[in-house]
Amino acid sequence: MDYEEILNKIKEKTKLSDEDLQERIIEKQKELSNLVSKDGAAYIIAKELGVELFPKKQERRLQIKNIVPKIRILNIKARIARIFPVKEFESKGRKGKVASIVLADESGTIRLTLWDAQTEIIGKVKEGMAVEVFGGYTRPDPRGGAEIRLSKTGGLKLLDDSELPELAKTAPAPSAKQFSTIEKLKEGDMTEIRAAVVQLFETNFFYTVCPECGKRVTKDNDYTCADHGKVEPKKNMVLSGVVDDGTGNIRVVFFRDNALKLIGMSMDEVLDKEDTFFGDLDVLGKEFLISGRVRKNKMFKRLEFVANDVKEVDMKEQVNKLINNLKKNM
Ligand SMILES: [Zn+2]
CATH class of the missing domain: 2.40.50.140 (Nucleic acid-binding proteins)
Known part of the structure; x- marks a missing residue:
């Protein structure tokens, strides 16, 4: 930075006139027994007046x-x-x-x-x-x-x-890490939501299917499959509840493996405990990533979400719990 540039910076920031500034510089030189150049004196004055001559070094910020x-x-x-x-x-x-x-x-x-x-x-x-x-x-x-x-x-x-710099007005391209918000879900959407379970319904946890083809069979029809005749029915699990992501809430239905993933149990464990398993669940308040499909419940005329996959967000806690359970059982 040369002398003129320093003067301009000082004038710009302090509104000192050219004469005032020149005078101060000469005085400063005298004060310092003429041991400093005009440039040196100008630097000192800038500093005394609090004028930043160089932009502050860009702080290294974690991105x-x-x-x-x-x-x-x-x-x-x-x-x-x-x-x-x-x-x-x-x-x-x-x-x-x-x-x-x-x-x-x-x-x-x-x-x-x-x-x-x-x-x-x-x-x-x-x-x-x-x-x-x-x-x-x-x-x-x-x-x-x-x-x-x-x-x-x-x-x-x-x-x-x-x-901090302003964020670009154009929103960054949605990355793979973005989820749908519940408030914006529409019928037919195939998407992923990240939400906490706020309610779990204590109704009909099980339904029976044909072990051959998975079609529903019931006690009423004596467990008879249209294709496979009278069968030994297989029990499947279904859970439903309400999840909330802060923008809204929606009822979610979890069938089979997804119900088990939600509660972190195997089917054998559930059947072992029979209907008492429900009282032991620790699911409320937990956050999950749930992918699935939005459908209209015709009977209640509302949207609901059918889970295709469920993952608990707090994996570490889950792992710790598993380890604790293992320790308990050892
Ligand atoms: Zn069948």
């Missing part, structure tokens, strides 16, 4: 696209792209709250999930705000990505809006 699962201490600056309101749930007599925020930067988006007292954050933030997440950590997301959680000492700090 969302580089966040991986299993980061133990995470700090990140990003903008709030979306806020999912607080949902209450009850699980085994314990009331809980869950909410989430989608954070975005120029590289992508990531979900921050808040639990219980942390959900108070939701009332204090707005979409578009620049924030810093501190004391976070990440967990794997079943879709191969990561999501952020807050540790006990973690939180959100509002940043000055100028600290």
Whole structure:
């Protein structure tokens, strides 16, 4: 930066006149026994007046696209792209709250999930705000990505809006990590939702099918299959409940393996416990990725979701539980 440039910068920021500035520089040189050049004196004056001659070095900021699962201490600056309101749930007599925020930067988006007292954050933030997440950590997301959680000492700090670039007005291309929101589901959609189970219905858990072809057979017709005659029926499971993703809720029907995946049990375990299994379930409040199809329930004239696949979001917890169960059984 040459002398003229320094003068221009100072004038621009301070509105000092050219003469004033020249005079100050000469005085500064005198003050320093003429040991500094005009340039040197101009630098010093700029500093004294708080004029930044060089743009601050671009801070190296962690980009969302580089966040991986299993980061133990995470700090990140990003903008709030979306806020999912607080949902209450009850699980085994314990009331809980869950909410989430989608954070975005120029590289992508990531979900921050808040639990219980942390959900108070939701009332204090707005979409578009620049924030810093501190004391976070990440967990794997079943879709191969990561999501952020807050540790006990973690939180959100509002940043000055100028600290982060504006997000592009054109939304980033939806990545594979995006889900449908329940509020936007339409009849016939084949999609995936990410939602918490808020209700599970205690009705007819089982139905009977022909073991050969899987067609429904019932006691009323003496378990007679149209194609295979009288058969020894096979019991299948069906569960239905309501899930909520913050944008809305929908009734979901889980047949066979999907019902078992939802409750994390095998058919043998369920049959062992018979109808008492229901009281032991620990499903409410848990979040799942559910892919499936939206259909219209003709009797009730409402949309419902038929699950094709179910995955619990909190895989780590599930694995820990499995390990604990194994230990218990050893
Ligand atoms: Zn049959």
